[in-house]
Amino acid sequence: MALLHKADITPTKIDLLTSWAPAQPWFVGEADVSVTNLAAYRFDDPEGQVGIETILITAGDGPVLQVPVTYRDAPLAGAETSLITTMQHSVLGERWVYDATGDPAYLAAVANAALAGGRQAELTIEIDGQLVVREPTAVVAGSGTPGSAGVTPPAVAEINIHQEPGATIVTAGSLRIVVARVLGDEDVLANLAADAATHEVLAGTWAEQPTLRALVLVAVA
Incomplete structure (x- = not known):
């Protein structure tokens, strides 16, 4: 379960992705416009310390881009090249925002979801002292067998x-x-799957994508 907060965030997620995404080697779209947030999904951190969110964006007339990020309350040692920015969260204080592909918390979460048939975290938000379930804007699931052994978080x-x-x-x-x-x-992913003979896939849907779309491929050597 992912607990969301009604909070002011500086910079906003849109602002930070608008400034950061166009400089990345995978970026496709218009670099001089504000990105649009289409949907997002989250995973739980078993330790309850790291926010793990994947945001689906577009930049102008460009295609949908997938941007997994993590939010931490302190710098992640050894991940300086993956740091996107720091932000101020009116409830949680200063947060360090990382490109999640360099964060072991995200890698463990997405691997477990793909390999063990997991799904995105349930979203809840506190309103007037009550926890209210919020409908996800993207729904994802792994192709692996539910209940299979989890994956040890990589170092x-x-x-x-x-x-x-x-x-x-x-x-x-x-x-x-x-x-x-x-x-x-x-x-x-279809073009890269040949490099991983045995693999599982995380796939999902969102409003603009009503049929399943492969998002992440996971293989274990």
């Missing part, structure tokens, strides 16, 4: 990131995780 020192056209490939110990960055007409 930060073992994370290696490689960019391919439209995708980010992460190796972390025995895990190989391919995050589709560009969700356009071409399925970039």
Whole structure:
């Protein structure tokens, strides 16, 4: 369960992604316009310390882009190159925002979801002292067998990131995780699946995408 807060955030998520995303090697779209937030989904952090959110955006007339981010209450050692910015949260205080492909909390969460048939976290928000369930704007599920053994979170020192056209490939110990960055007409994961004979996929839907779309590929060596 992911607990959301009614809070003021500076900079806003839209502002930080508008300034950060166009500088990334996978960016496709108009670099001089504010991005549009289409949908998002979250995973739970078992330790309850890290916010794990994937935001689906567009920039002008460009395709849908997938941007997983994590929110932490302190810097993540060894992940300086993945730091996007810091933000001020009126409830939680200062937060360090990371490109989640360099954060072991995200890698463990998305691997577990894909391999064990998991789903996105249930969203709740406190209103007048009561926890209210909020409907997700994106629904995701893994293709693996529900209830299968979980994945040990990879060590930060073992994370290696490689960019391919439209995708980010992460190796972390025995895990190989391919995050589709560009969700356009071409399925970039289908082109990369041949490199991972045995794999599971995280797929999802949102308002503009009513049929399942592959989002992340996960393989274990």
